[in-house]
Amino acid sequence: DGGITQSPKYLFRKEGQNVTLSCEQNLNHDAMYWYRQDPGQGLRLIYYSQIVNDFQKGDIAEGYSVSREKKESFPLTVTSAQKNPTAFYLCARTPLTAPGDYGYTFGSGTRLTVV
């Protein structure tokens, strides 16, 4: 898994329900990211975090929330305020030292479907 694990692989949400997607990494990397992928739209940044207890909004943060209480975990909550949550969600990690040298390592993704 490249040191980063996303769960569950598939998730179904009812209208008006909050759901939480898990992302865990075991390589002590500082920076973690959440992207949303929709067909034909590429990857869009939701939130990212570079240190514990701190995170920044990306381009499409509305309707989402995150926490970074410990370095290895960066869960994403899709709230009922997100009106169109059906998508493929990707988590990534990178070390802060020379992040460009390593690029990102991605998890295998969570496919969220509203039912």
Added chain:
Amino acid sequence: AQSVAQPEDQVNVAEGNPLTVKCTYSVSGNPYLFWYVQYPNRGLQFLLKYITGDNLVKGSYGFEAEFNKSQTSFHLKKPSALVSDSALYFCAVRALNSGNTPLVFGKGTRLSVIA
């Protein structure tokens, strides 16, 4: 602001023929450039990167990319395509001296290699 353009949504090529997947970018200053590949229902996998040095970068699975500063391009190439190369390809960029700003991804190009 950083941006990436992948002008082709789909590229079709016959097996054994050379392939090119196009990418142009816009950053302030020098770029970090990356190519990733995605297979169905999986996360993105790193293919290759350009930071500094030779304009021709070699990566995984026989892929290479040519950095052209004057044309702000970073096209992905392979001399002889395989059916197994069929996948979704993403170009990504960030500025070399932008601190730790997140990578910006293109919308992706779907490569179809026909036997």
